[in-house]
Amino acid sequence: MGIESVLIMLVVGAVAGWLASLIVKGIGFRLLGNMALGIVGAFVAGLILPRLGLSIGGGFVGAIIHATIGAVILLFLIRIIKRA
Template sequence: MSFLIWLIVGGIVGWLASLIMRTDGQQGILLNVIVGIVGAFIGGWVISPMVGVGTINEGISIGSVLVSLVGAVILLAIVNLFRRGRVR
């Protein structure tokens, strides 16, 4: 059951990050889930030690969703940088 919740929250985080970075038209549901989950790992590696909040991989709270969202935005910014040569 927790795996299903993990996928749903990862999809929502990926979708919100794609809206922020204006890449929503290029991504589908599967890519949103992947961006959300990989963004949670990036957020846990970069941001979580600075603020002391876990990610959606450790438990779901408002702080963990925000850390995961920032990680997903960072991931999309890196992808845009390599794809287009600039960050939107």
């Protein structure tokens, strides 16, 4: 994996984490937290969405949407665990 791929992954993770924290009110992280949330969210969405039969287009915008969906799922799980 080249340096360009790593930088794109970090940017997609940061944008996806930021968008997910806007969608799920009350839970927000700083830049590094948003990057981690977006990257892990992309992994989670990569596991869940194909099993549901959902496919999102490729490219930069598709990667952001994909990672945002996974990050929102993660934030909802975090919220449920905190309430328990």
